[in-house]
Amino acid sequence: SSELTQDPAVSVALGQTVRITCQGDSxxxxxxxxxxxxxxxxxxxxxxxxxxxxxGIPDRFSGSSSGNTASLTxxxxxxxxxxxxxxxxxxxxxxxxxxxxxxxxKLTVL
Amino acid sequence: xxxLVESGGGLVQPGRSLRLSCAASGFTFDDYAMHWVRQAPxxxxxWVSGISWNSGSIGYADSVKGRFTISRDNAKNSLYLQMNxxxxxxxxxxxxxxxxxxxxxxxSPTLGYWxxxxxxxxxx
Numbered sequence: 368s369s370e371l372t373q374d375p376a377v378s379v380a381l382g383q384t385v386r387i388t389c390q391g392d393s394x395x396x397x398x399x400x401x402x403x404x405x406x407x408x409x410x411x412x413x414x415x416x417x418x419x420x421x422x423g424i425p426d427r428f429s430g431s432s433s434g435n436t437a438s439l440t441x442x443x444x445x446x447x448x449x450x451x452x453x454x455x456x457x458x459x460x461x462x463x464x465x466x467x468x469x470x471x472x473k474l475t476v477l
Numbered sequence: 478x479x480x481l482v483e484s485g486g487g488l489v490q491p492g493r494s495l496r497l498s499c500a501a502s503g504f505t506f507d508d509y510a511m512h513w514v515r516q517a518p519x520x521x522x523x524w525v526s527g528i529s530w531n532s533g534s535i536g537y538a539d540s541v542k543g544r545f546t547i548s549r550d551n552a553k554n555s556l557y558l559q560m561n562x563x564x565x566x567x568x569x570x571x572x573x574x575x576x577x578x579x580x581x582x583x584x585s586p587t588l589g590y591w592x593x594x595x596x597x598x599x600x601x
Contacts, residue, residue, distance in 0.1 A: 400577075400587040402522070409591040410522065415577060421589065453522050457586050464536045466512070466524040466586040 371469035389454035399437035486595030499556040499573030507551035510584030515569035534583035
């Protein structure tokens, strides 16, 4: 199966902008989706498709993609944004129906 | 309000079987593909299996293929995961998740709602 690679940890000062990236060959063909997971909670979808937010997700969350890299940007990070963030997409190798997740990025808001 | 409630987890010995269930409510269950995703303690998310709205398309991660079977009963608004030949590395919190949008074919990788998970521990 194909892989999606994320930086293990990223930090941002309160109110500043942070970009979390996800790299993988499958991203040349498919969009990534992004999930936020806080300790002890289930993941929550925050970005999908080209740059779509489910209802209830603040507009400080945005997504973009270029080549084999997808990015999640938080503009004006808040303390409540401190969480683990995961990307996922279709598996571009073998069975394209299958789903693959990145290893996750722990975001710390300073 | 969408609700997904998993059950059936527990402590099981290696080589034994376990069946997980997911009760869905708050949406038209047979309009959506469904998934199982797991998370080992302190680790990241791993997609386990997906099933289309009508069970016509089914897929598995290589790590569980041949041992796990996903199924659904649209009349009961329920999703299942039969897990056989369990191994220590199957120990994880198992989440049931719903596709974000209706799909006529198999499923999308965009998981719009997740349950709270049920813990499976495989140990002797």
